[in-house]
Amino acid sequence: MKINKLYIKIIPLIAILGITGCTDWLDVKPESQIILENYWKNETDVQAVLASCYKALTVDDAVYRMIVWGELRSDNMTSGTGFANSRYDKQKMLNGDLTPDNAFAKWGSFYNVINYCNTVLHYAPVVINRDNNFTTDDLHRVQAEAMSVRALAYFYLVRSFRDVPYVTQASIEDTQEFNVAKTDGSVIIDSLIMDLKYAQKYAISEYGTKANNKGRFTLNAVNSLLADIYLWKASDTNSTTKIDDLNNCIEACNLVLSDNKLKLLDGTIMYSQVFSVGNSSESILELQFDDKQQVNNPVNNLYGYSGDNYGEIALPTTLGYDYEDKIAGANSPFGYKLTSSITESATDIRARDFLNVNMGRSSGKYFIFKYGGRLCTELTGTGGISLSYYYRNNTANWIIYRLSDIILMKAEALTQLDGQDNLKLAVTCVNKTYMRSNDGQDSLRFENYASQPEVEKLVLRERQRELMFEGKRWFDLVRVARRDKSVNSLNDYINHKASGTTGTSTAQTLDAMYMPVAKSELEANSKLKQNPFYEQTTSTSIR
């Protein structure tokens, strides 16, 4: 009796203690995130990760690098009001004191983009079987876009580091091998060309909205990138296919130029339409910013914006041009004295619009107006027009390719081909961008630039005037050095900004043109090797 009673009491207790199936109970899934097992079900999932590929390009770390890698060390940039926070890294680069612990030697933000692209390319084919609305054509379009974004990211890396790890696998779990050795830059370039040729087949011309048409890879954007990559490849003196590369570049440019929806704007409205309003008719690919989702902080901080007119960066005085008084710095591309009688770009509207004339006059520095500022046209009482400048743009789109760039790429490719005709054609190209900003001036005459080196320099000068502060200049100079197999002319250009005792960022060897591999990256990846320049012991340049 008593024992029975005991059992009656114990049995429910054992039941309580012995609840099994705990492993199931311990299988909890996150509620504010989606797990991989529940993702990649339909086209929306694919499109959302694809959007991340672009989104990752707009983060501060990425845009900073587009500017810093692409232009900071060039003659176009010197320090403005002094760098906040990470100033030492930027200041050190400006001073030519580039070491592996510099934050800008880190390339992670571009590999984030690459990994998102790889993830799309890895999983998108799976979705075909899961979503009937996602057709093979849709898949091809997605692949074309992801490959193009990936190619753009790798192209930045190759231009800045030359040899980098070439990863095409999506990173999914910790058992994968993440230690990947560098691949030769020229090998990567060939792969990128393959990818872009695939993208050429499937890329579409229109996405519907303006922001998408300009903010994502269209066929024109694919061709622009392809042209840029061919031009880079052709500057490699080891390449056996130089002529083919140049012709391929010109062909790709021509494909873009043949699209009559792309138009160069009139010089007077070019500034406000292209840089202030954005998504203009001459734009091909520009990263989209807005004040709710993504403010363009790098541009704001480096170039100035409505909160702070003084950017961290300014144009060196020696390259400046006082538009009011028509006084050019010694090495200015504006008001350039070709000979004692011929002055190139004497009244260049770009000197007025790309630089802050007023602040330049008061502070003696040429602060940047491009991107950060807005131009305002006012009718003055006497019927004339006066311009007032103010900074109000906080969300400037960052332009990767626009029509002028393509025209001048073509010009540059033409200068590298033999024959007077090609040189003449190059000058014609230059005149297209030159003339719209030099209203009332005579067009540039071929006779004044009869030799190949002169035309080459002219193209370079026009690229400097037109694409100033668009993250292109350093790469332009590196292409020159690659062709020359010497850093001399590159250093000559950089020395243009030297004044007084401030250090310059001359590159000592061809390797020194490329960034060092970040110290932290070398520590994390045992297979990586440092850029030889930053390993070697050198006793030169003693202060």
Place this chain on the structure above:
Amino acid sequence: MIHLNRKENIQDNKFTWIRPLKIIFIFCNLFIVAVTVNAQSAMIIQGKIISNLDKEALIGVSVAEIDINNRVMTGTTTDINGHYVLKVKNPKNSLSIQYVGFEKQIVKINSKNVINVVLDDKSYLKEGVEVVASKKQSQGGYSIPQREIGTAMQTISAKEFEGLQVSSVDEALQGRIAGLDIVSNSGDPGSGTSMRIRGVTSINGNSQPLIVVNGVPYEAQVDPNFDFANSNQEQYASMLSINPDDILEITVLKDAAASAIWGSKGANGVLMITTKKGTSGPTHLEYSYRFTRTVQPQGLNMLNGGDFTMLMKQAYFNPKQDRTASDIDEYNYDPNFPDYQNYNNNINWVNEVAQVGNINDHYVTLSGGGERATYRVSGGYFDQTGTVIGQRLRRISSRAYLEYQVSDRIKFISEFSLTNSDNYRNYENLLSIAYRKMPNVSIYAQDANGVNTNTSYNIPVTSTLSSDQRNLKNPIALANLATNRLQSFRILPTFRMQYDLLDPQKSMLRYSMYVSFDINNSKTTMFLPQEVSNFVWNTSGVNRAENYDSENLTIYTDANIAWQPKFEDKDHSLLLYGSFQTNFGNSASQGIVTYSLPSAEAIDASGTGYLASAYSSHYPWRSAAYMLRGHYAYKSRYIIDGTFRMDGSTKFGAANKWGNFPGISLKYIFSDEPFMASAKKDWLSMLAFRPAWGVSGNQPGAEYLHFSRYETYGTYADNIAIKPATLRLSNLKWETTTSFNYGIDLGLFDDKYVFDINFYKKQTKDLLFSNVQIPASSGFGSESYINGGTMNNNGWEINFYANRFIKTKDFSIDFKFNLANYTNTLVELDQRLLDSYNGDFNYGNGSYLTRVQEGNSFGSIYGFRYKGVYKYDQYSSDHTNAPVAKDAQGNVITDRDGNPKPVWFNYYGKNGGTPYKFRGGDAIYEDVNHDGSIDELDIVYLGNSNPKINGGFGPSFRYKNLTCTMFFNFRYGNKIINAARMAAENMYFDNNQSIAVNWRWRKDGDETQMPRALHNWGYNWLGSDRYVEDGSFLRFKYLTFNYSVPPKLLKKFSVNKLSLYLTFNNLICWSKYTGVDPEVGYGSIGLSTDNSQTPRSKDFTLGVTVGL
């Protein structure tokens, strides 16, 4: 009605343990079942109750019918004449008659109809009663005699700090537990302390011991997205903020055999807090008040305005030897400079932000109860102003403990605690700003006559001053105008039930369970108005509001059964225990940050403005554990204990979901052997050996690591973006610590002298490392967790107590002493981690080379040897102290023409560095290899941060009702990197410096140890032994006086307790260390780096406790 309920509920007994409320409900019903059985024939009894002294009738006496299990059946109280009438259910039952102050009586009813009782006044019996009982260590149903414990644990009872009257748990423990290291995090209110038991076993950051309150393990569950402003630390601190008045005892479990019962949570040791319970007797009211006054001691003395500007002008001039370089308006004292008045001041910023801190702590406790039910309810108000302006913490806390004994076999306990705190914190670290801010700039904008206006002064953004200074906010404005407020609300209700399935007199089979809730909500409000910085109103940095909310709910349940059979042979004793625990909950948090808000508007991030960021997250977690324990003792002298625990957690994937944590301890009480009887009688009261072995674990701090997770990533051109956010960690394992502990208990002369000695060896495998960098080419900067290595901690501890070793009638002295040390050895480490720790020398100022080697201990410091300052710039025969290379014999190295070879820094420009030629006034570093180049080849071993020994000691004196306690602690033989001094003496930035730099080298021939000022130039503050100092110290930690007013004096005021006390904290510290405080914690790889510019505060507390 009751019967109906019962039936329904028994049928409804499908136990859904995901909803714990139901558990409570079911047990409530069990209770009802118990009450309603055995109803039998009723009868009426009456009688009168009188006192034995004056034979007067007693009014309000409780008369209750109880059954054989002492369960109350019915009850009544006597009327004004002492009469009672009671309808009893069963004449076989008894009457229980009790009245406050009188002896309780139990009278068998035996079918009597009239029962008169005379109660005895207890007050006469009170004197001279001595209760002898062996102290037991209790953990729920598992309670074993203290003397039979074989693991390393140490208990501090409330009695010990009753004489001390501490203000928090950590203070009570400080210095009293061998092997427990407590270091304050900072002087800010609410920031708490960091505790380490027996060194650091985990490198992943979470090294705090587990806190167990009344058997419930409270873990700080923090949403990984919610990591702002050390909220984790504050949560931990709030757990420790249990009022010391409520604490009965604190037990620290040190070895894994003991902490294995907490399995996966116990690797860092366990702190078990037991709170006081109500005691039966008349209601007792106690009020205590503590007043503490805290003073921010004088830290480094900083330069005044004149000295600072002089320094800056030299620092700018020196590198370029160029006047224009040092022509900076703000340093020039030029009356023509428009802002002249704002830069001609002498502000001691540190004094401006410091204040005297006060703590007012009120606490009321009400306790009492009858035979069946006891209660203890307490509540308090705590109000602290910090030692830095703008800091204030207010806290209301309350705790209730109710115990109801339904019968001899069923007991219910309900606990409830609530803490509501409101903490106004500084927006930024004001002291850190104050130490850096230039002293010549004014606090308030000054007009042309130098008169302060109402607005605070910020250096304009257009100033050409270095951004170090320019963008430094005005600390006074920050304190007064910026908001950083943390409000938190924490409720911890616990329900317990205990049921003896068998008659406890015969054999114990006890089922116990609890359900405990931890509801923890917090809200952070931050606002930074434009007035405190130089940014214009619409930049993202200012007029910026941040709101964060978090809600955490954790539910802990435990159901356990303990069985202790009674053996015929009293030599055997056995206790078996099984338990099943669950822990589940969820956490939700959200945050929103906006800027460009109109300044005047209230600080609400949902106001109009730009949205900087917004997030919300919500996630649940679960864990479960099975545990078996056993305790067997033969003759109470050969003892074995075993534990096995299995932990399962949602933090791991299928492969490693469950972790096993066993533990065994043995104890042999040698002194109890019969042949030791004479020794035991004479001198050896206790000698016992206790070997123990156990495994405990640690888990990562984040959930869902075994999933590859995707999360939203804003939009791009109106397309919604989702990105893969994490790598799937398929192989992540539990971090496990295996420890061996060898302990000796030794008691001499009837435990007048007690030694507790422990040796231990701990090995931690699969060390968890968080955020380990992986190649960025993977697209992920880091892997959130890896199992990265193995580490050993070996050490020993000695505790010694001398209990009343000098004792007269009115006077006695106690003495306690503890000594401990451990060595930490790295056995194995993932190559990636080794590489990242063992980076190349970076040729930069201020950094020390780190080396972590397998087989060595952590904490080794490497750097240059500092040899003073070059007195002369150019070498000549009478100016030998100049920067020239010398060979091993000390002869100057010259070229063919006899020109001396200069000394370079990094002559070969290695690692991208730039060579630098030393000049007069520069720091001299020893050129170990005599090559004329100071580089990584000249780096030598400078010492180790691990102390050779540390410990504490202190006597306490008792004279009648006055107690005086002293405590000292010390550390010996460790090296500290004095980074605070480095920052205050480097003369490299625009920051203010300490007055020591007034001794700097200024002109050729100056003989000094302080190099010249070089702004952003040179190598005068390389990591060298200049900043490595001996950290040995002896500190007079506290001195307490406690006086209890004798009860005789109090009786006429009907007060039964009045005690006063006074504590001085941190009285004196003897040390050769030149920094502000030699008690410095350990950094990530065991290096002690002192970044603190202020020593720990000195304070005194005045307290009074009144009992009614």
